[in-house]
Amino acid sequence: MAMARHKFSAPPETIISIIAPGMQVFGDCETEGTLRVEGSVEGSIRAGKAVVVGEFGQITGDITTQDAVISGRVVGNLVIGSRLELQGASHVEGEVYARRIQVEEGAVLNGSVNIDKTEEGSALGDEEKSGSQEQQLPIDAGSWHRPLAGVPKR
Numbered sequence: 244m245a246m247a248r249h250k251f252s253a254p255p256e257t258i259i260s261i262i263a264p265g266m267q268v269f270g271d272c273e274t275e276g277t278l279r280v281e282g283s284v285e286g287s288i289r290a291g292k293a294v295v296v297g298e299f300g301q302i303t304g305d306i307t308t309q310d311a312v313i314s315g316r317v318v319g320n321l322v323i324g325s326r327l328e329l330q331g332a333s334h335v336e337g338e339v340y341a342r343r344i345q346v347e348e349g350a351v352l353n354g355s356v357n358i359d360k361t362e363e364g365s366a367l368g369d370e371e372k373s374g375s376q377e378q379q380l381p382i383d384a385g386s387w388h389r390p391l392a393g394v395p396k397r
Contacts (some may be wrong), residue, residue: 256292264299278308280315287319299310305337320354325329 253274262268262306266282275291280300288294290308300315309324321327323341331349339356346352 249341262300297331298330 250253255348258274258276260272260274260276260278260322262272262278262280262282262284263280268284268299269286270324270360271288272278272315273289277293277295278288278290279295280302283301283303287304288302288306288308290306292308293310293312294306294308295311296313296315296317297313297370298304299361301376302315302317303319305319306317307320311323312328312330313321314330315332316334317348318336321335321339321341321363323339323344325341326343327339327341327345329335329346329348329350329352333347334351336353338354339352340359342358344356344358345349347394
């Protein structure tokens with residue numbers, strides 16, 4: 244039986260690449276779509292759409308993307324153009340640059356956090372804009388104080 248050859252026609256940003264459990268990558272990874280890491284990567288990651296790090300995923304290197312959900316371990320800087328979610332099992336060591344961040348109870352974050360809320364500003368921000376560097380984190384209600392989330396206001 245002959246296999247039909249199909250021309251690849253999906254837009255690059257819709258593609259999800261997976262580094263499976265047990266797989267080790269030594270070197271930089273780059274995609275225009277989404278990268279899901281369940282194994283380990285030693286090198287920087289650049290994804291046009293998103294990076295998802297599973298609970299047992301490990302990354303030693305910087306991550307640059309639009310959106311990220313971290314459940315595993317990352318040792319490196321995170322440069323997130325839009326939204327970063329650190330789930331309860333996550334362990335991050337490095338500087339974080341993002342527009343929005345959600346941190347679940349139990350997450351470990353050792354490093355500085357830089358929030359840039361300007362529409363045209365890059366996720367990295369400018370050192371001259373000292374006002375944007377020390378803003379309160381826009382953490383979703385209930386992320387830190389779960390027992391209080393359901394208590395009605397008086």
